[in-house]
Amino acid sequence: LQKIGVFTSGGDAPGMNAAIRAVTRAAIANKLKVVGIRRGYQGMIEGDFIPLRSADVSGIIQLGGTVLRTARSNEFRTFEGRQKAWLQLQKAGIDAVVVIGGDGSFTGALTMSQEFNISFVGIPATIDNDMYGTDYTIGYETALNSVVCAVDKIRDTAVSHGRIFIVEVMGREAGLLALNGGIACGAEVILIPESKEQHDELKRFLDKGYRHKERSGIIMVAEGDEPGGALKIAEQVRREHPDLDVRVSILGHIQRGGSPTANDRVNATRMGVAAVDALLDDQKSIMIGIDDGKIVQVPFNKAVKLNHSIDGDLLDIQRMLNI
């Protein structure tokens, strides 16, 4: 092992830069050369490579987004695309690659490593925190705090006006942001794809819980299968309770950026170092994870089998505290 590549792929997540920095410096400390692959798999296909020295990753640990950029690539979904990518890696003398991203990115890495002689080690980075085998994915905690900070502000207005706000947060198939964000903000109702019975909670809240004219409420909604779920719920609530003053806030992309939290930086740093260690140990097709505070290695084909069991206790707690 002499030269490794590193890239970010899929949606950007705060802490990706901390991971890029750690991978680069850990590799250099181990006498490896490092190449940054820009714009994800698309940049790999196009050979959009830059050498990374220690100084190049100085002063980026606190920045949101990714200095290596990211992109979606349809071309990489084809064998021809992956072949082009492999030839580019060959040409650049890259022996192994650290991929920072989510399940789509790891699936791509797995496929390519089965077709061509190239090793990938993954670092989980997605604000959804929905990977199997790791307690943390980079960016989730920052996004969670961005949600909480935004809802704290919305609460000021909700209370001042005696209004109900339906707040939609990210999470296509995973309600973790909505659930923990809702608990942290003292939301009156939390609607997540994992628990359909929460809709009864909404009904209960609207029917019984909202009698006093001054009472305000926050209803947290995970975007679920499609964004805009909050708008539909608002419509329904307005139809059934025309007397209520109901507003919608779709938090959207403010959840994705921003300077990473302390933990997101520390975990990204630890996982970046562990990814280089794994490559030096001749590992391949594994994701670095953190389980009970310790670094673990999870095979790609396990990690990508999305498994987002929700802690049911949290839902019980939420119901109890809002009686």
Add this chain to the structure above:
Amino acid sequence: LQKIGVFTSGGDAPGMNAAIRAVTRAAIANKLKVVGIRRGYQGMIEGDFIPLRSADVSGIIQLGGTVLRTARSNEFRTFEGRQKAWLQLQKAGIDAVVVIGGDGSFTGALTMSQEFNISFVGIPATIDNDMYGTDYTIGYETALNSVVCAVDKIRDTAVSHGRIFIVEVMGREAGLLALNGGIACGAEVILIPESKEQHDELKRFLDKGYRHKERSGIIMVAEGDEPGGALKIAEQVRREHPDLDVRVSILGHIQRGGSPTANDRVNATRMGVAAVDALLDDQKSIMIGIDDGKIVQVPFNKAVKLNHSIDGDLLDIQRMLNI
């Protein structure tokens, strides 16, 4: 003058609590009694009053929203409603009232003071900063910084993905938040109701300025006559430039809450003290303002004539810096 009332009205704005605190303590320092009127004109009609002592306004200077709540009141728009309100003030022994709000609130105060024997002095509080005769309205600066903070985060994602984000900020008839927020964030295009020619800027940016595949962009849009303007613009852009990756972010109510900035607190404090001074000076139907750093008094009927001239130089600057 022995007892004054104070209330907040219209949309909540950060810094209203600092104004309530200053009014209360300045009045007490001048041997006046103070009554808090809850939920705006509606609370006035219902006699929803609470006595305010110095300790009651302790620890609120840094809080968003309004501890006196606010509400819309259709009943107050009728003579009967205003009569009820006046009788409640009479019954409570309230001689004069400080109203903290925007032009709708001042118009109501003016009407009532012409029909009944009661004095109002106003403190401008609205995140739109669209009152005539004052350089500051309470809440505007905080909202502006919330916009900037949110767009800084969105920029992380825009740059990482090479995307164009159309960001919609508050401002029905006034584009000040969009204009200054756009300058502060280095937005590529700023669309405001006061300058229709800005749409040529958008066209110019899309046609010429966006050739490089990596370039990202922020387009700031004031919500204008109706919210959702950003969605329409996005539709149009996608139709004309199907190759671009365009996203929409409607900032919504996160612009309204939050802990007030230093200036919003200081200005609210100064205006609160000046409002009590004005009542002690037997003034009525005037708004306290700040002009060139100094406290001024502006008659209600001038202040409410919305006059939101935009500094054309800022638009020129924005165009120049994005060439």
Add this chain to the structure above:
Amino acid sequence: LQKIGVFTSGGDAPGMNAAIRAVTRAAIANKLKVVGIRRGYQGMIEGDFIPLRSADVSGIIQLGGTVLRTARSNEFRTFEGRQKAWLQLQKAGIDAVVVIGGDGSFTGALTMSQEFNISFVGIPATIDNDMYGTDYTIGYETALNSVVCAVDKIRDTAVSHGRIFIVEVMGREAGLLALNGGIACGAEVILIPESKEQHDELKRFLDKGYRHKERSGIIMVAEGDEPGGALKIAEQVRREHPDLDVRVSILGHIQRGGSPTANDRVNATRMGVAAVDALLDDQKSIMIGIDDGKIVQVPFNKAVKLNHSIDGDLLDIQRMLNI
């Protein structure tokens, strides 16, 4: 069990209010009455009690500090003091108490419960995160992020001027804030009481690492046995390297306050509910903890045996990334 007390004790920590809220509402949901004991053990001795209803803990989940106040009590260190406290609890009909604090607070509870017929269950809240048996103590994560946010600002000046900043953070006997804060900020050197060999790192950094005239550096120092350690280190550095531009920043009490992070709120909520559950289960003299994401119960006499092993891997990582 019919009526429980709840109080905060020792240094305040962000998230204490979230715990008070959860204890109160979980107790009420279980048909218990709740009494807030103000100003810690001193207030217990003085009978400074207030009834807590659900509405009394509304709107406090996001506030720093503690609405029940806290205090040190020398009187409670005497048998007579504890007897007075017990009589006050008896008089108020309080059957059991939830104590929110650190090891000193739990030691006091343990002593009192051995002398008198009263049960205590503890919730760990201290920004040092130095309790045995729990991965989290309430307030630590918020303090850590306050450190990181402050050092990010200091870094701006350090880089602009090519200066070395010695930043002192809290942590009398525990260097966790300095260690994780240092990793998260990319500190060049981290000095903690748990690892004396880190001083060689400082020497190495100053001798070899700081040759370039533009290079700046952050040296993180845990306050150790006494505050002001940073000043002594600065003196020594200036003596040995008179050419360097060295500044000191003692972060002090800005680390302690502020709105709690999402995790601090969620964990405080979970532990508050678990504390009430434990009392209902007739548990006594235990601390609620979180281990590997799950609620655990730790006997007081184990928890208070301060055990703050530092993750040595983090120090290795820090050294590697700064070569």
Add this chain to the structure above:
Amino acid sequence: LQKIGVFTSGGDAPGMNAAIRAVTRAAIANKLKVVGIRRGYQGMIEGDFIPLRSADVSGIIQLGGTVLRTARSNEFRTFEGRQKAWLQLQKAGIDAVVVIGGDGSFTGALTMSQEFNISFVGIPATIDNDMYGTDYTIGYETALNSVVCAVDKIRDTAVSHGRIFIVEVMGREAGLLALNGGIACGAEVILIPESKEQHDELKRFLDKGYRHKERSGIIMVAEGDEPGGALKIAEQVRREHPDLDVRVSILGHIQRGGSPTANDRVNATRMGVAAVDALLDDQKSIMIGIDDGKIVQVPFNKAVKLNHSIDGDLLDIQRMLNI
């Protein structure tokens, strides 16, 4: 005029980067070439120059510190030093220079322009806001909000413990940060060099105002002639009132860095554009200022005559609101 230089000098201030960006892009828009002079006058002497294109100042508007670095230069205080600097500018073909800094920086520019054939235009950037002829200096507002944010946190602890905190903020000869920060945080006492009678306020507060055992207090202190003033005041207070729990917090360098506020960015942008306009108009030895919202030009020899009159009304307000 074909090529201009731009540099930052003296203490760094948030918003300097926004000014660098505006100067660079406004110059390019006017067909000028731009050279960045690194590390202030010292870099000018050493010829530490870099060309600045539009892309070089992309993505810096939101960053604290200064990308051009800054430094103190003893050599520049000598004629020989300034001659070297002038020769470097000659060699690089620089016709005129924009200097971003405070009064020391402008004094240096004035001296050099009187000795050699070179024009300077200044942009005021200092967190003290103590320049004559301008309502704003870049960085002051950001520093003020950093102070307020820090004191809000300290207040959490002060209230929770019933403590008095003496908080020292920057401001060698100017108490503006302490005064406005104190008003914004509801400080109980504000001590500034401009008003010696404030010490009577301290005595009054300690003697009369602090009777209740639960009452907490914030005493804001401008560092005055020397840092550490807060420590001396604390000593004195402890001697005279040994019963009080008094703590000191010296905010230090966290006041200097951080992402600039919206106004600091907008004002820096406006002044940067105006500085280039002034050079194109053949102006020299003037500082750009903002007076009553409008761009003004102030001769260097007026601007540097420090004139920091404090708004006495604010002190009156503070006294009134804390009775």
